Amino acid sequence: xxxxxxLRRAAFAALALVALMTSAxxxxxxxxxxxxxxxxxxxxxAAREAMRVRLGLDRPLLAQFVDWAGDLLRLxxxxxxxxxxxxxxxxxxxxxxxxxxxxxxxxxAFLMAIVFGSIAAVQAGGWIDRGVxxxxxxxxxxxxxxxxxxxxxxxxxxxxxxPTSGFGGPSYxxxxxxxxxARPFGTLVQIVRGSMIEALNASFVRTARAKGAQSGRxxxxxxxxxxxxxxxxxxxxxxxxxxxxxxxxxxxxxFPGIGKLLIDGILKRDFAIVQASIFAVAVxxxxxxxxxxxxxxxxxPRVRVE
Amino acid sequence: xxxxxLGKAARTSLAAFTLAASVxxxxxxxxxxxxxxxxxxxxxxxxxxxxxxxxxxxxxNNVTESLVNLSPADGSVTAGLATSWRQIDDLTWEFKLRGxxxxxxxxxxxxxxxxxxxxxxxxxxxxxEVGLATLKGVKFTPExxxxxxxxxxxxxxxxxxxxxxxxxxxxxPDTPANGKTRTPIGTGPYRLDAWAPGQSIKLTAFDExxxxxxxxxxxxxxxRTESAVRAAMVETGEAQIAYEIAPQDGTSxxxxxxxxxxxxxxxxxxxxxxxxxxxxxxxxNLAIDRDGLIGTIFHPQxxxxxxxxxxxxxxxxxxxxxxxxxxxxxxxxxxxxxADGVPVDKEIVLYGRIGIYPNSSESLEAIQAMLTxxxxxxxxxxxxxxxxxxxxxxxxxxDRQPSILQTQIDNTEGDAVFTLPNRFxxxxxxxSIADPNLDRLIADASKATGEERKRLFQEAFKYIAVDxxxxxxxxxxxxxxxxxxxxxxxxxxxAGNEIKLKSIFYR
Numbered sequence: 001x002x003x004x005x006x007l008r009r010a011a012f013a014a015l016a017l018v019a020l021m022t023s024a025x026x027x028x029x030x031x032x033x034x035x036x037x038x039x040x041x042x043x044x045x046a047a048r049e050a051m052r053v054r055l056g057l058d059r060p061l062l063a064q065f066v067d068w069a070g071d072l073l074r075l076x077x078x079x080x081x082x083x084x085x086x087x088x089x090x091x092x093x094x095x096x097x098x099x100x101x102x103x104x105x106x107x108x109a110f111l112m113a114i115v116f117g118s119i120a121a122v123q124a125g126g127w128i129d130r131g132v133x134x135x136x137x138x139x140x141x142x143x144x145x146x147x148x149x150x151x152x153x154x155x156x157x158x159x160x161x162x163p164t165s166g167f168g169g170p171s172y173x174x175x176x177x178x179x180x181x182a183r184p185f186g187t188l189v190q191i192v193r194g195s196m197i198e199a200l201n202a203s204f205v206r207t208a209r210a211k212g213a214q215s216g217r218x219x220x221x222x223x224x225x226x227x228x229x230x231x232x233x234x235x236x237x238x239x240x241x242x243x244x245x246x247x248x249x250x251x252x253x254x255f256p257g258i259g260k261l262l263i264d265g266i267l268k269r270d271f272a273i274v275q276a277s278i279f280a281v282a283v284x285x286x287x288x289x290x291x292x293x294x295x296x297x298x299x300x301p302r303v304r305v306e
Numbered sequence: 307x308x309x310x311x312l313g314k315a316a317r318t319s320l321a322a323f324t325l326a327a328s329v330x331x332x333x334x335x336x337x338x339x340x341x342x343x344x345x346x347x348x349x350x351x352x353x354x355x356x357x358x359x360x361x362x363x364x365x366x367n368n369v370t371e372s373l374v375n376l377s378p379a380d381g382s383v384t385a386g387l388a389t390s391w392r393q394i395d396d397l398t399w400e401f402k403l404r405g406x407x408x409x410x411x412x413x414x415x416x417x418x419x420x421x422x423x424x425x426x427x428x429x430x431x432x433x434x435e436v437g438l439a440t441l442k443g444v445k446f447t448p449e450x451x452x453x454x455x456x457x458x459x460x461x462x463x464x465x466x467x468x469x470x471x472x473x474x475x476x477x478x479p480d481t482p483a484n485g486k487t488r489t490p491i492g493t494g495p496y497r498l499d500a501w502a503p504g505q506s507i508k509l510t511a512f513d514e515x516x517x518x519x520x521x522x523x524x525x526x527x528x529x530r531t532e533s534a535v536r537a538a539m540v541e542t543g544e545a546q547i548a549y550e551i552a553p554q555d556g557t558s559x560x561x562x563x564x565x566x567x568x569x570x571x572x573x574x575x576x577x578x579x580x581x582x583x584x585x586x587x588x589x590x591n592l593a594i595d596r597d598g599l600i601g602t603i604f605h606p607q608x609x610x611x612x613x614x615x616x617x618x619x620x621x622x623x624x625x626x627x628x629x630x631x632x633x634x635x636x637x638x639x640x641x642x643x644x645a646d647g648v649p650v651d652k653e654i655v656l657y658g659r660i661g662i663y664p665n666s667s668e669s670l671e672a673i674q675a676m677l678t679x680x681x682x683x684x685x686x687x688x689x690x691x692x693x694x695x696x697x698x699x700x701x702x703x704x705d706r707q708p709s710i711l712q713t714q715i716d717n718t719e720g721d722a723v724f725t726l727p728n729r730f731x732x733x734x735x736x737x738s739i740a741d742p743n744l745d746r747l748i749a750d751a752s753k754a755t756g757e758e759r760k761r762l763f764q765e766a767f768k769y770i771a772v773d774x775x776x777x778x779x780x781x782x783x784x785x786x787x788x789x790x791x792x793x794x795x796x797x798x799x800x801a802g803n804e805i806k807l808k809s810i811f812y813r
Contacts, residue, residue, distance in 0.1 A: 032692030256504030
């Protein structure tokens with residue numbers, strides 16, 4: 001990967017970020033006036049106006065935008081109305097939790113999808129294949145919300161082997177990870193299976209078999225390496241989705257991540273939190289895309305990143 | 307090859323899993339530890355922000371205390387940090403303060419602390435919730451007489467000044483004067499131990515508390531959005547008390563429904579035709595089958611309402627009749643109005659707020675069907691809180707559609723003055739009625755005392771419900787709390803605003 005490539009990508013990402021943040025600024029302001037939400041219903045018009053002045057919401061939108069953009073250049077996202085703290089601090093506390101949650105769920109999904117997808121491909125048409133197919137389709141289509149509540153009911157309330165929710169030691173991660181794991185696992189199994197079947201029927205695999213290579217070696221070295229590329233591409237997209245946090249899962253489990261923060265920020269018209277979260281997520285997505293490209297090149301030397 | 311049966315493998319796995327989990331899971335509560343789960347993280351823990359229930363639930367009478375309290379039974383004023391109070395003249399009240407009280411930072415509680423808290427709460431630059439709501443409209447000026455005596459003067463007559471002081475939580479004089487605090491210092495039985503944003507608030511019993519030491523030493527308050535998860539936490543022992551359980555989740559013997567001081571109603575925008583015709587507004591009330599809604603969409607213990615406050619509030623009028631269900635009469639009234647040229651067939655919007663109470667959307671869908679049956683042309687529009695507030699709060703568009711708005715009104719302060727002026731007078735910023743007779747009645751009642759005050763407020767409630775027909779009263783609402791069976795706690799009408807930690811103990 002050349003420095004030139006990286007700089008070009010960074011420039012495009014910066015342009016996209018400017019467009020994204022500009023639209024975020026205007027769109028979030030179209031959703032309503034936070035003053036009504038933050039002051040008691042009984043507050044007088046004068047008090048409402050005073051708060052608008054204090055927050056600068058009484059000024060022309062363009063003037064607000066110019067100031068906001070200036071602050072943004074210094075990575076100053078302003079104060080969170082709800083948390084009464086700098087939005088940057090709040091977001092930086094939540095982001096690592098989400099990244100860890102997403103990384104664990106996605107890594108597990110990727111690895112297990114390779115195993116299940118490969119086995120199904122090798123046994124294509126057999127009962128194992130059919131079983132994996134049903135399992136993966138169910139996993140890909142089950143709603144996070146339902147899965148979360150069922151997990152709580154079964155593993156926390158009935159068996160009492162996991163906590164219902166919260167944030168702490170490893171046991172607190174099991175259910176949120178399981179919920180976030182399901183959909184990518186289901187999707188990736190289907191992809192790995194399809195591309196493995198294709199690879200196993202390719203001429204280079206037939207040649208390898210003809211030369212007497214062991215079956216396991218054929219599947220996991222020769223075929224898999226070629227079948228991985230589509231899975232890596234999709235995993236990259238899934239990772240980008242995860243960067244925004246599994247909002248519903250984080251809400252159900254009271255997991256202090258960026259998905260929950262963003263949902264709360266939108267509901268509470270906490271402009272600073274919404275904007276800071278969007279910025280953080282966008283930067284993470286940019287980094288993930290670069291990493292996926294690098295991984296792509298590492299897996300398949302024919303792919304040149306430039 | 308050694309074979310292992312599936313059953314044995316499953317048992318072994320389960321045993322291993324349970325063993326691992328027993329290490330990882332939080333221990334069941336000790337006798338002096340308690341975890342309470344609520345819906346939402348507080349916005350602020352500043353003592354001057356306790357007009358918001360999410361904040362006051364944590365602070366009030368736990369971390370911070372006020373001069374007086376209100377009885378949950380009848381709203382009467384009881385002693386708190388003040389031991390006695392009296393009205394000296396129309397504009398002056400005197401409070402005698404409790405001795406031997408210290409703040410958590412070691413500072414003594416005295417008249418200076420009261421004066422500082424009162425000034426701070428009214429500082430417009432701080433925009434305190436208490437100053438913007440409960441103390442609004444009156445200037446309260448404290449005067450320190452001696453360490454144990456404080457006078458509070460007002461610029462206008464304030465007959466229920468002690469009720470208002472019940473809303474003023476008093477923080478240490480060292481509370482910053484130029485900004486809100488996230489580390490409140492009060493005189494209460496608990497001091498704030500830690501606030502882990504997004505996770506929990508921990509309170510620890512204050513060793514030098516002036517009153518009885520509370521049985522619970524460490525209390526943790528956490529928040530979970532999902533009702534099913536909150537309910538499950540009590541089942542698993544992760545929490546001992548969970549608030550606001552949805553009716554569909556609150557079916558166990560540990561679920562206690564309690565009146566939450568809220569009254570659900572529909573506010574009629576009576577300035578816009580056809581709702582400017584009283585017959586049409588009466589028809590709205592007659593078209594709703596309240597009995598059919600109780601125990602189905604609304605909790606079985608909800609009470610049919612005829613006014614917007616509960617019997618515990620001064621001014622409640624027991625003689626206002628509950629609207630009967632009579633779709634035939636409603637249709638007849640609409641026909642008569644139509645014959646007189648009232649545009650009764652015009653579309654009326656029924657604005658609802660998503661999640662204002664459990665089954666909020668379902669309740670309005672049923673009401674829409676009932677109104678349609680009676681001959682109304684009603685369109686339902688469910689709104690998220692922010693756009694709903696735009697419909698609730700003035701100013702409104704002059705060319706707006708005729709509408710009725712789902713809302714609920716709470717009153718935990720024990721006096722009708724906390725409900726009526728803002729919602730039912732011409733100047734009120736959520737009022738859809740502008741009637742000089744009602745304005746006068748509410749103004750006179752607000753200035754009156756004793757029986758006269760009660761009588762005038764009762765008249766005002768009757769005027770709104772029967773003479774003006776500005777509202778469609780629905781129900782006095784209940785909330786469900788799940789309480790672990792080994793915990794002694796009975797939520798009362800104030801439980802929405804106050805978790806009375808010092809009265810909670812294990813059986």
